[in-house]
Amino acid sequence: MKRDIQKEHAQSCDMLHHHDELVERVVHEMPPEEDLYDLADFFKVFADTTRIKILYVLLKQEMCVCDIAQTLEMTQSAISHQLRILKQMDLVKNRRDGKIIYYSLADNHIVSILSQGMDHINE
Amino acid sequence: MKRDIQKEHAQSCDMLHHHDELVERVVHEMPPEEDLYDLADFFKVFADTTRIKILYVLLKQEMCVCDIAQTLEMTQSAISHQLRILKQMDLVKNRRDGKIIYYSLADNHIVSILSQGMDHINE
DNA sequence: TTTACATATGAACAATTATTCATATATTTA
DNA sequence: TAAATATATGAATAATTGTTCATATGTAAA
Numbered sequence: 569m570k571r572d573i574q575k576e577h578a579q580s581c582d583m584l585h586h587h588d589e590l591v592e593r594v595v596h597e598m599p600p601e602e603d604l605y606d607l608a609d610f611f612k613v614f615a616d617t618t619r620i621k622i623l624y625v626l627l628k629q630e631m632c633v634c635d636i637a638q639t640l641e642m643t644q645s646a647i648s649h650q651l652r653i654l655k656q657m658d659l660v661k662n663r664r665d666g667k668i669i670y671y672s673l674a675d676n677h678i679v680s681i682l683s684q685g686m687d688h689i690n691e
Numbered sequence: 692m693k694r695d696i697q698k699e700h701a702q703s704c705d706m707l708h709h710h711d712e713l714v715e716r717v718v719h720e721m722p723p724e725e726d727l728y729d730l731a732d733f734f735k736v737f738a739d740t741t742r743i744k745i746l747y748v749l750l751k752q753e754m755c756v757c758d759i760a761q762t763l764e765m766t767q768s769a770i771s772h773q774l775r776i777l778k779q780m781d782l783v784k785n786r787r788d789g790k791i792i793y794y795s796l797a798d799n800h801i802v803s804i805l806s807q808g809m810d811h812i813n814e
Numbered sequence: 815t816t817t818a819c820a821t822a823t824g825a826a827c828a829a830t831t832a833t834t835c836a837t838a839t840a841t842t843t844a
Numbered sequence: 845t846a847a848a849t850a851t852a853t854g855a856a857t858a859a860t861t862g863t864t865c866a867t868a869t870g871t872a873a874a
Contacts, residue, residue: 586791587754591761594751598744598762599809606812607805608743614734616832620727628717631710633851638714639721646833648852658814667841667850677814681807682730686722688800689729691781739862756821769863771822790820790871 613657614681618642618650622671623678626660630672736780737804741765741773745794746801749783753795 598604613619621640625631631639637647651671654660659678662671673679721727736742744763748754754762760770774794777783782801785794796802 587758590752590754591758594748594754594762597751598747603809603812604743604747605740607808608738608740610808610812611734611737611743612831615731615738617728617731618832620731620734621721624721624727625717628720629713631713631717634849635710635714639717643834644851645835645853648850649832652852664841667848669851677807677811681804681811684800684804684807685730685733686726688804689726689733691800735861741862757819766864767821768823768865771820772862775822787871790818792821 610657613653613659614685616650618646619654620682622647622650622654623659623673623682626671626673627679627682630670632668632670634668636671733780736776736782737808739773741769742777743805745770745773745777746782746796746805749794749796750802750805753793755791755793757791759794 614623618640622636625636625639633644633647633651636651637644640647651660651662655662658674660671661674662669664670737746741763745759748759748762756767756770756774759774760767763770774783774785778785781797783794784797785792787793
């Protein structure tokens with residue numbers, strides 16, 4: 569993930585910014601850097617069509633890797649890579665049944681985030 | 692945005708997938724491709740620290756480009772580029788007052804999406 | 815109508831990332 | 845134990861994207 573290099577001084581607006589103590593105040597009200605990075609990383613998971621599709625599949629149905637691949641007409645490898653990312657972010661969980669590993673949504677939080685997104689694009 | 696090339700046939704699992712009519716059913720229950728792309732594009736906007744920071748700033752306070760740059764210690768150009776993306780996605784709006792252009796959040800939808808994200812990472 | 819200032823934008827570069835391909839691991843069955 | 849099947853994973857490649865730099869646009873003041 570790209571973490572931006574901090575400038576010693578922002579030299580925008582020829583150093584003549586308008587609202588000095590406003591800036592000061594808002595700077596102090598900002599959440600910790602770390603949280604903002606984590607939040608961006610969280611949304612990054614939803615920022616890919618393949619992962620969105622996987623989540624929509626699992627929304628309907630627990631499924632094995634093979635069937636997800638079949639459903640999305642993609643390779644098993646591609647799906648497996650993306651499932652790993654979803655798992656790392658605790659968006660999906662899995663259980664093993666013999667050779668087959670079934671994936672499902674980790675919690676209902678995800679459903680409501682997806683719905684809110686859908687609401688916005690269909691405003 | 693990267694749109695994946697569809698395979699004629701998914702050849703995962705050596706063509707021997709487990710749950711044929713399950714796959715069939717879920718395929719038909721999927722939302723339109725287009726919507727899924729749009730949804731991923733929507734979340735892509737939140738998937739960058741700079742844009743997240745801008746949104747958190749505007750959550751507190753309407754602000755001009757220059758002051759946002761000052762607040763985040765980044766160049767005016769970088770902020771301006773990101774504001775354009777936020778505007779295109781209807782996450783922010785702006786008004787002109789003389790030479791200065793003030794940006795603010797487009798609606799309260801955004802607040803709740805950010806909060807839900809924060810909730811998840813602090814689960 | 816020049817000059818200064820606030821913002822926007824195009825091109826180039828650096829960094830990130832999704833998929834593919836080859837192969838490894840794990841489990842079941844013969 | 846060997847063979848087959850389901851899934852995972854590392855490396856390479858192609859594509860996307862955020863920032864910088866230089867410059868353009870638009871507005872106000874001199």
